[in-house]
Amino acid sequence: MDLEAIQGVGSKTADRLRQLDDAERALEAGDVAALARAPGITEGTAARIARNAIRQRHGDTEDFLRTDRARELYGEALSLVQERAVTEYARKRLETFYPSASASRIAEVQAFVEAAAEHDPTPEVREALAGVEPLTEPRDLRVRDRCVATGDAETYARAEAAFPEVSVELVEDATGIGELARGYSTVVVLDERFAGLDIDGDVRVLPDAFDRVDEVVPERLLRFFADNRERLAAAATVHERAGLDPACDLDVLRDGLERLTDDGTVKGDADLHRLRDAVDDLDVAVSTAESVANDRLREAIQSQDVTIEGADLLSLVEQGARVDSLLETELADEFDAAIAAARDHLADALAVPDYDDLVEQAFVEEPTFPVEHQEEAVNRLRRELKAARDRRAATLKATLAADLADLRDPAGTLVRAALDLDVELAVARYAADFDCTVPEFVERDGDGAEGTSAGSRTASRSGDGTDAGLVVEGGRSPLLDVDFEEVDPVDYGVEGVALLSGVNSGGKTSTIDLVGLVVVLAQMGLPVPAERVELRRFDALHYQAKSQGTLDAGAFEATLREFGDLVEGPGVRLVLVDELESITEPGASARIIAGILESLHEQRATAVFVSHLAGEIRDATEFDVQVDGIEAVGLVDGELQVNRSPVKGRLARSTPELIVEKLADDAGDGDGFYRRLLAKFE
Numbered sequence: 001m002d003l004e005a006i007q008g009v010g011s012k013t014a015d016r017l018r019q020l021d022d023a024e025r026a027l028e029a030g031d032v033a034a035l036a037r038a039p040g041i042t043e044g045t046a047a048r049i050a051r052n053a054i055r056q057r058h059g060d061t062e063d064f065l066r067t068d069r070a071r072e073l074y075g076e077a078l079s080l081v082q083e084r085a086v087t088e089y090a091r092k093r094l095e096t097f098y099p100s101a102s103a104s105r106i107a108e109v110q111a112f113v114e115a116a117a118e119h120d121p122t123p124e125v126r127e128a129l130a131g132v133e134p135l136t137e138p139r140d141l142r143v144r145d146r147c148v149a150t151g152d153a154e155t156y157a158r159a160e161a162a163f164p165e166v167s168v169e170l171v172e173d174a175t176g177i178g179e180l181a182r183g184y185s186t187v188v189v190l191d192e193r194f195a196g197l198d199i200d201g202d203v204r205v206l207p208d209a210f211d212r213v214d215e216v217v218p219e220r221l222l223r224f225f226a227d228n229r230e231r232l233a234a235a236a237t238v239h240e241r242a243g244l245d246p247a248c249d250l251d252v253l254r255d256g257l258e259r260l261t262d263d264g265t266v267k268g269d270a271d272l273h274r275l276r277d278a279v280d281d282l283d284v285a286v287s288t289a290e291s292v293a294n295d296r297l298r299e300a301i302q303s304q305d306v307t308i309e310g311a312d313l314l315s316l317v318e319q320g321a322r323v324d325s326l327l328e329t330e331l332a333d334e335f336d337a338a339i340a341a342a343r344d345h346l347a348d349a350l351a352v353p354d355y356d357d358l359v360e361q362a363f364v365e366e367p368t369f370p371v372e373h374q375e376e377a378v379n380r381l382r383r384e385l386k387a388a389r390d391r392r393a394a395t396l397k398a399t400l401a402a403d404l405a406d407l408r409d410p411a412g413t414l415v416r417a418a419l420d421l422d423v424e425l426a427v428a429r430y431a432a433d434f435d436c437t438v439p440e441f442v443e444r445d446g447d448g449a450e451g452t453s454a455g456s457r458t459a460s461r462s463g464d465g466t467d468a469g470l471v472v473e474g475g476r477s478p479l480l481d482v483d484f485e486e487v488d489p490v491d492y493g494v495e496g497v498a499l500l501s502g503v504n505s506g507g508k509t510s511t512i513d514l515v516g517l518v519v520v521l522a523q524m525g526l527p528v529p530a531e532r533v534e535l536r537r538f539d540a541l542h543y544q545a546k547s548q549g550t551l552d553a554g555a556f557e558a559t560l561r562e563f564g565d566l567v568e569g570p571g572v573r574l575v576l577v578d579e580l581e582s583i584t585e586p587g588a589s590a591r592i593i594a595g596i597l598e599s600l601h602e603q604r605a606t607a608v609f610v611s612h613l614a615g616e617i618r619d620a621t622e623f624d625v626q627v628d629g630i631e632a633v634g635l636v637d638g639e640l641q642v643n644r645s646p647v648k649g650r651l652a653r654s655t656p657e658l659i660v661e662k663l664a665d666d667a668g669d670g671d672g673f674y675r676r677l678l679a680k681f682e
């Protein structure tokens with residue numbers, strides 16, 4: 001895969017991505033979490049790269065979102081779904097859903113959404129999902145009881161890369177291996193030529209060790225499973241609760257995980273425990289055994305009347321014999337019994353019958369008082385026990401690693417499936433929470449089997465000869481500042497260019513927000529919060545938010561330039577503009593807006609301009625511009641009652657007009673002051 005062909009991926013980023021095992025899969029799947037594991041790639045960059053890779057795949061080159069408000073609206077649309085994801089992975093992955101101008105991309109996401117709707121996002125599944133995270137690879141693992149040895153410099157370099165967890169040693173001959181065998185519990189020799197040599201210790205000649213990594217360093221696999229135990233268990237539960245088909249036998253996986261301790265060693269083997277305890281307890285057991293012997297002897301000596309003939313005593317003294325000799329002669333039986341007691345104690349305490357011979361040698365039958373252990377024999381016993389312990393542990397690890405090896409890949413699949421389910425459930429919940437429907441796209445020239453690439457499209461007219469724009473029926477924006485249940489459904493349709501008039505706070509901004517949101521969501525491939533939506537597939541969204549007051553000359557000029565670019569730009573565009581008149585004086589604004597509308601009309605863009613000057617703009621516009629209105633149906637207790645759905649072809653009456661009318665009606669003043677004011681509106 002040519003990574004550098006992806007927009008925004010230079011040679012440096014491509015090198016970083018190549019350090020991942022599965023860059024291609026991650027790009028293909030939009031796996032932002034995996035991409036962000038590449039060194040120096042932040043999650044934001046990873047999401048952008050994943051998006052650009054998808055764009056490239058669908059020939060989606062232009063950026064759909066052309067203004068700050070358009071980008072903001074996308075952020076809000078995305079949040080509606082992201083907030084419903086349980087895992088960070090899904091939230092990141094959802095960032096690869098972007099509003100696209102490509103029919104194939106929209107269709108791809110729509111198919112995903114359709115499959116997502118099959119799943120039921122129950123609280124139980126979501127609870128289990130909370131424990132699922134992408135799997136981690138063990139880092140900084142060191143295995144100190146084993147080394148890999150070779151006599152060949154090239155193999156040495158290869159081994160260093162293949163077995164970073166163990167020490168790799170360069171040896172010249174069998175003697176070198178013998179020395180290593182004294183320092184390490186196990187020596188893995190990589191060269192065939194050392195096979196058959198008789199070397200003391202656990203020396204294994206494995207020329208094919210590079211293909212048997214799990215056997216040489218089972219710790220790597222075991223640590224992988226130990227580190228990921230919780231995530232795997234959670235992913236298994238997700239599969240069960242969601243009724244997903246798992247990538248492996250979950251009972252076998254659970255059983256394997258059960259056999260592991262947190263630090264990746266094997267749990268619950270009696271032999272290993274015994275050997276471990278014996279090594280750990282050896283010093284204490286030896287000194288207790290000494291005490292047992294000495295206590296017995298002390299007691300025996302104390303209770304003994306030693307009768308010794310004068311001649312014997314003399315001869316002993318003359319020979320320079322010490323009192324030990326007395327033990328030999330007079331207390332031989334007691335001494336033997338004491339040594340036997342010490343040995344028994346040690347044997348019982350260590351409980352390693354295979355080593356009883358060595359245990360016995362810890363105490364010799366040489367009469368001394370106090371009795372002392374044989375340092376060298378105890379050291380030897382310690383060495384042997386440690387080696388046996390390590391061998392046993394290594395065997396157990398190798399056996400468990402062999403059992404788990406087949407589960408390594410399915411484990412990855414299992415977790416990915418659970419995480420992907422979270423993405424699907426987030427979409428399903430979003431669709432359910434906002435009563436969404438799948439939008440219908442009106443076909444454009446170039447749509448169809450061959451013509452779906454962005455470049456081949458041209459703006460078209462719908463069957464009835466009008467510019468297809470969009471129709472929203474029963475649309476309810478989840479972005480309003482009222483509870484979703486309280487949102488009044490809005491019907492609104494636009495074909496070509498329209499002005500939207502209406503009373504203050506009637507919902508004009510909310511209406512174009514709804515239109516923008518519906519288009520962004522639809523072109524992301526997502527369902528939309530409405531009863532029915534039909535739209536043409538746009539190439540770009542320009543949404544000009546309301547400016548905060550009159551602009552100075554420079555800012556005004558910049559805004560006009562933006563419109564200059566906009567009316568000259570190519571493609572099928574949706575243009576939403578909120579109260580552009582506020583950028584300069586009302587009279588000038590109306591004329592400027594009229595000119596912009598004329599250009600957009602010629603371009604056959606779809607546009608909605610919210611304005612309090614709709615009447616003036618209409619008068620200044622050379623074509624018959626559509627004016628829609630959000631009307632007040634009345635004033636009740638000073639509160640406007642509004643029909644939130646704009647009425648087509650109607651210039652809405654303004655709030656001041658309504659208030660003057662109310663005053664005129666209330667006063668019943670015939671031709672009086674309020675009537676005169678009211679007449680000014682006619």
Ligand SMILES: Nc1ncnc2c1ncn2[C@@H]1O[C@H](COP(=O)(O)OP(=O)(O)OP(=O)(O)O)[C@@H](O)[C@H]1O
Nearest residue numbers: 481486487488503504505506507508509510511644
């Ligand atoms: N469909 C709706 N359902 C319920 N409430 C709505 C709806 N549309 C708008 N509102 C409420 O009306 C308020 C004002 O809406 P909005 O700002 O869109 O009006 P506006 O006509 O653009 O106002 P202005 O003329 O002051 O710019 C919103 O904050 C919201 O509380």
